[in-house]
Amino acid sequence: MPSTHCVPLHRGRIFAAVLMTLATTAGISGISAANALPTLPKVRYQISGPPVAEYISYQADDGQHQEANVKLPWSKQFTAFGTEVFVISAQGPGAITCTISLDGKVVSSATAHGQPARTVCTQ
Known part of the structure; x- marks a missing residue:
């Protein structure tokens, strides 16, 4: 039974890690877009x-x-x-x-x- 409880916890950590990666990537993309060269008119x-x-x-x-x-x-x-x-x-x-x-x-x-x-x- 301990392994049954361990698997959901492990999946939760993976899910949290994926969410953090996505949030960080989105934040970095937002910064990149803000610092991007302006478009030509x-x-x-x-x-x-x-x-x-x-x-x-x-x-x-x-x-x-x-x-x-x-x-x-x-x-x-x-x-x-x-x-x-x-x-x-x-x-x-x-x-x-x-x-x-x-x-x-x-x-x-x-x-x-x-x-x-x-x-x-x-x-």
Whole structure:
């Protein structure tokens, strides 16, 4: 009979050890997540205004880009690529607006008027 009482006690110790290991691992993972590097923001460029922009120029995660005779509204989204400066410019007839958003929050916006209108946003 003593062995019968010993087995449940032994199982209880194993169960307690497993619980302690899980709790410790969860605690360590929580600390790791808190100290993890921040995620890079989602960048969104937008141009609005006349039906067509004569040109749009912007810096993205894969380099400098230029587009001509672009239908508006126009947008481009990408993940930020480090400690960079975000730049977008556009030209078109009348009023033309550029906008830069990071993770959905507008951080730069500008509107220009003219023939042609030229607008630039930087962040």
